[in-house]
Amino acid sequence: MSWWRKSPDLTLLSALWLLLAIGIVLVLPQMLASWSITSILQFATLLSLVALGQSFVVMSGGGGIDLSVGGNVSLSAVMGMLALHQGINPLWLPLICLLTGTLAGAINGWLIARLRLWPLIVTLGSFYLFSGLALALTSGAAVAGVPAELTQWGRGTQFFVPLPFLTCVIPAFLIAWLILSKSAWGKWIYACGFNEHATRLVGIPVDRLRFLTYCLSGMLAGCAGFVSLSWLGSARPEIGVNLELESLTAALLGGIAIFGGRGSVIGVLAAALMLVTIKTCMLQLGLNSVWQLGVVGILLIIVLMAQRLFIYRR
């Protein structure tokens, strides 16, 4: 039973998944069909990307949180399409989205890491800024005109797995996992969250590291913005609504500690998928969508209480 004690977060998550799976098999067997998996993966793509960025930010500690991710996604998508309408070659579209996202993240990172401001309030301010810009620049209208090749990629599937999931989410999580578990950077990030003071004493550039995590979060948000473009066929200025809270929920359910210093990105992916699956199941059961909020809320509270009981005995 030692693996249970070694990674209790993942154990908890697996237990939840098992319960969910049993529930599905018993009550909603039609959910096991291929279209269902495709649908879940499609909706999970945006959430997973953003949750990954959120995890990095939270893991690096110092009260790290990124409330601006939703606004970032919207802004990146909008900037991409506005640039396209100005006549830029469509090939530059992904780059523009990524660049906008990273720049936005860099603003956060600079204010938080360099000026040592409280992340919650900085990202709150930038959330207002980014989401407001996205709405104001477009006057609320969606910016259509995504080239057909992109929407083909955005809506295409390979073996029932949506292409964006295959080409963006899986590699992102793989790279993230490699960084966190195999490289020095990863160890530094955990160290920052676990014990900031000691980490500084050892000479690790905590501030620069935190700055980079915010840039990374921004870049992933930009990627998510690009994926949303390709899927919907237009840039929607409100696409990022609620993403900040959902991504935080996914990160926390996936085992990332709010204080930083622990967690695994595999858990985050599993948690993101679980959230979307729960949503889908509830829709299939005909439950009103508003119940999702309550269920996810209670889940969050219970999971964190459980984590507290079993894990944080220190």
Next chain:
Amino acid sequence: MRRITTAVCSLSLLFSGYALAAEKVAFVPQIIGIPYFQAMEAGGKRAASDLGVEFVYSGPVDTNPMDQLQIVQNLIAQKVNAIGISVLDASSIAPVLAQAKANNVHLFTSDSDAPDSGRPVYVAQATDQGLGDAIIDEMVKRVGDHGKIGIVSGEATASNLNSWIGFMQQRVKSKYPNITLLKPQYAGGSASRAAQIATDLMSANPDIKGLIAMASTTCPGVAQAIETAGKNGKVIGSGFCSPNTARAYLKSGAFGYTVLWDPEKLGYLTVWAGKQLIDGKAFSAENRVPGFTEPVKFDSKTGVLLLGSPAVFTKENVDQFKF
């Protein structure tokens, strides 16, 4: 473990190919929890029992296009035969059209349109132009053809609201050149925000003569603002508001009139249209729908199934209506 999973998967694939007995027609509103869409749901249920189909009503909690899309996709996957959607935006249903066709599910729009998406029919409450014209004409009747009129809209991203605003602006430009229609302000979904914006508009333009609330969620806010400012009768409030919401304000004078249609009938028509699509019946220029006194017009060029002309509610006739 793997063998069991495979067995379960293949069995469920078999079952999912099984045709479902009852035909299902669904309606997906822009957001649940508003009386307007509640009324449409009631109409849909009534039609379902009249026509012998099953009615499914499912909508997002926030006006979030992703949530709406997920709901639509789920309904397609559940093999609901026809799905009417009040789309948040024209590109809302684009990603799932292909999937719908593949699953032999009829996707169409109702209450809010996506004109270039290839949908077979749009169940319209009234033409967008008719609505825009009606509300402006009635306003001018009451305030004269000089002066300023303000617009308090709901979500900046709602395409139906923006379409009506567009027609309102056109109407003013072409017919009432001495009316200044102020730029629309957006209150989101909140009545208090709408009240704030309405109050600020009145402060910024003390000579303002009328305020129009575009979304049913902004109606109470605008009316409240006029009452609180003590400008009942001096500023004519109006909007696309249901009689129930507007009743108190029509009686107090904060609202001069409101324009709407019967959402319950719209819901009924939506389910009826869905059934027509399932049965493969084409829409004729004039259609007899059970329970409707007038035949319902269909324009084959634009694919619009028209409920009728907009209704104007005033303090005199508001008590006749219960929605």
Next chain:
Amino acid sequence: MHMTSREIALLAIALLAIAGFSWFSPWFATVDNLLTILRNSSELLLIALGMTLVIAMGGVDVSVGVVMGVAAWAVGQLLLVNSPWLAALAGPLLGLLLGLITALVVVMGRIPAIVGTLGLFGVWRTGLFALLGGQWLSGLPGSLTSGLMHPLLGLPVMAWIIVLVWACVWLVLRHTPYGLWLLAAGNSEEKARLAGIPVTQVRIATFMISGLLCGIAATCYIATYRNVEMTVGGSLALEAIAAVVLGGTRITGGACSLLGTLLGVLLLRILQNGLLLVGIPSLWQTVVTGAVLLVVLSSEAASGRVIAFRRTA
């Protein structure tokens, strides 16, 4: 009264904004408009007051808006059965209860406040939907309104209630041990416990007070708007956090500025109102709010000033 540098900065910005808006719009500096701004600030003033205490204690509460919504539902329901006195009391009572539940989840459940209140946000939102049954309560009777809007010495009763509430909280912070305990607990929980401060009770009390204030805000909301929809109170939590932090209260404890919060709330509302009056479309309001927030925070940090850790009111 000694003002910290942040409070002075806020006052300066507010005055600047007022001057600027008055220059560009003749309608800004009218008595009517200024009263409008105050009226629009009623709920936020109460909620931000509670948020000040929560943040000073080292936590954050994102569910305050929805708590107000649920309390507003109760007020509305009682108003429908024609008992305005009961309705007026129901708000604060229900708010107190919800605050207690929040306290139990966060403090006894030992979950970080931001996560616990995030979860509760979802739960209360669902609860409000279930209570409303998908409808709205609209066109509520005006009995509460006439009661609370009744002019008393020139100001409506509601305004006096808000002033009274602020005065009470100020007194409690200044002249009872609770105030000291709050700041100590927010600064360092461990050290506070070692010093013998009943940290757990302080935290529970803070959440309950915040809930109570949300409940009072709910009564004011109903009196002003006379309707309850599912989206009631949606963005209030974030606005409250913004106002409190603008005002200089720090989550690391040690500094709790009621005056700062007051200035923060007023500044936010002045900006929203003024922008509309000078003709800037409402969609730009959030951009300006965000920009102001970031600029105020970063300019102070960049200038290297350290805010004195003093308790001010």
